[in-house]
Amino acid sequence: MSAAIQAAIEPVRTDWLAQVDNTADEIGAHAAEHDAHESFVSDTFQKLKAEGFFKALVPEEFGGGGAGVADICQVVRRLGAQCGSTALAFSMHSHLVATAAWRWRHQNAPTDGLLKRVAAENLVLVSSGGSDWLRSEGTATPCEGGFRINARKVFSSGCPAGDLLMTSAVHDDPEAGPTVLHFAVPFTAPGVTVLDTWHVMGMRGTGSHDVLLRDVFVPAASIAGRRPQGKWHLLFHTISMIAFPIIYSAYMGVADGARATALEIGRRRGFDTGLPARVGAMENAHAMAGLALDAMVRMAGGAMPGPETTSRVMTARTLAGRGAIETVERAMEVVGGASFYRDLGLERAFRDVQGARFHPLRADEQALFTGRVALGLDVDG
Numbered sequence: 338m339s340a341a342i343q344a345a346i347e348p349v350r351t352d353w354l355a356q357v358d359n360t361a362d363e364i365g366a367h368a369a370e371h372d373a374h375e376s377f378v379s380d381t382f383q384k385l386k387a388e389g390f391f392k393a394l395v396p397e398e399f400g401g402g403g404a405g406v407a408d409i410c411q412v413v414r415r416l417g418a419q420c421g422s423t424a425l426a427f428s429m430h431s432h433l434v435a436t437a438a439w440r441w442r443h444q445n446a447p448t449d450g451l452l453k454r455v456a457a458e459n460l461v462l463v464s465s466g467g468s469d470w471l472r473s474e475g476t477a478t479p480c481e482g483g484f485r486i487n488a489r490k491v492f493s494s495g496c497p498a499g500d501l502l503m504t505s506a507v508h509d510d511p512e513a514g515p516t517v518l519h520f521a522v523p524f525t526a527p528g529v530t531v532l533d534t535w536h537v538m539g540m541r542g543t544g545s546h547d548v549l550l551r552d553v554f555v556p557a558a559s560i561a562g563r564r565p566q567g568k569w570h571l572l573f574h575t576i577s578m579i580a581f582p583i584i585y586s587a588y589m590g591v592a593d594g595a596r597a598t599a600l601e602i603g604r605r606r607g608f609d610t611g612l613p614a615r616v617g618a619m620e621n622a623h624a625m626a627g628l629a630l631d632a633m634v635r636m637a638g639g640a641m642p643g644p645e646t647t648s649r650v651m652t653a654r655t656l657a658g659r660g661a662i663e664t665v666e667r668a669m670e671v672v673g674g675a676s677f678y679r680d681l682g683l684e685r686a687f688r689d690v691q692g693a694r695f696h697p698l699r700a701d702e703q704a705l706f707t708g709r710v711a712l713g714l715d716v717d718g
Contacts, residue, residue, distance in 0.1 A: 365419030377544035417590015422542030539688030626660025658693035
């Protein structure tokens with residue numbers, strides 16, 4: 338078969354990194370303004386949506402872009418170098434879609450309906466999982482036809498542009514005990530209110546406000562999953578494997594941007610006997626973060642979820658976060674006192690990258706989990 342005929346019958350694959358390169362500088366131009374005014378990155382979200390990024394991870398057979406996790410990690414990383422808030426908020430939508438696609442492909446999970454909706458309606462999904470994690474927050478009270486949900490969901494990144502809140506609440510099941518129910522709630526549903534709470538140190542443009550759910554009705558048929566409260570479940574091993582390479586690509590991108598700024602200034606600087614060593618220390622930190630992130634991306638592409646994979650992913654998450662934070666700190670040392678000036682962008686990068694500390698599993702929790710796995714102990718013990 339000739340190359341021309343083969344090209345004619347095979348679908349054209351989108352080069353997502355090249356596509357984001359065409360718009361990254363424009364997105365970066367608005368980053369400082371959003372940071373200064375604590376305003377949601379609505380303009381960048383609109384641009385990414387118009388270019389198909391929000392449905393990029395949906396399989397092609399469902400009308401999506403067919404992108405892989407590795408593709409989107411590159412996109413998020415490139416965005417992070419320009420605007421950490423855009424990268425992080427976009428990563429929260431992306432990991433939900435990527436997890437749904439992986440579960441459909443590998444576990445025959447009934448997530449095809451959600452994936453088709455994301456593609457057809459160009460939906461923005463919002464996660465409350467980082468704040469809920471294994472225990473979840475809020476109550477699910479049985480009522481005729483379903484449940485009434487009362488909860489306050491914090492750190493709901495991207496909610497000013499959100500269509501569906503992917504969340505959970507706890508049902509006190511008389512037989513099974515406290516049971517976490519997973520479901521989606523439209524932001525237009527009665528009882529859903531976005532509270533103006535996101536006034537913070539860094540990642541100010543993510544719009545990670547609290548979402549209040551007051552007597553929100555969720556039909557029984559809309560309950561997508563049930564699990565024991567506070568226990569590790571296959572769903573969370575899957576989320577850990579897929580979500581964290583995408584999320585930490587945002588922080589790696591912030592580190593990339595800080596490093597690039599420091600190198601540009603360092604190369605222009607006159608002779609300084611201490612400069613090469615300071616740059617070398619920055620490079621070491623950047624390499625640690627990059628190697629850890631690469632390991633996470635490989636696991637998302639080829640591992641299977643379970644305690645051992647979660648342990649490796651979470652170890653890499655700790656190292657990637659630590660390396661990204663140190664890279665920005667070292668970049669400031671390379672630049673010196675000029676790094677205090679906001680116009681340079683390093684001050685914002687320093688504040689934004691601190692968020693890498695706070696996603697689950699935090700470093701102390703990760704060390705405990707990894708230690709239990711290494712010792713052959715029950716991770717729920």
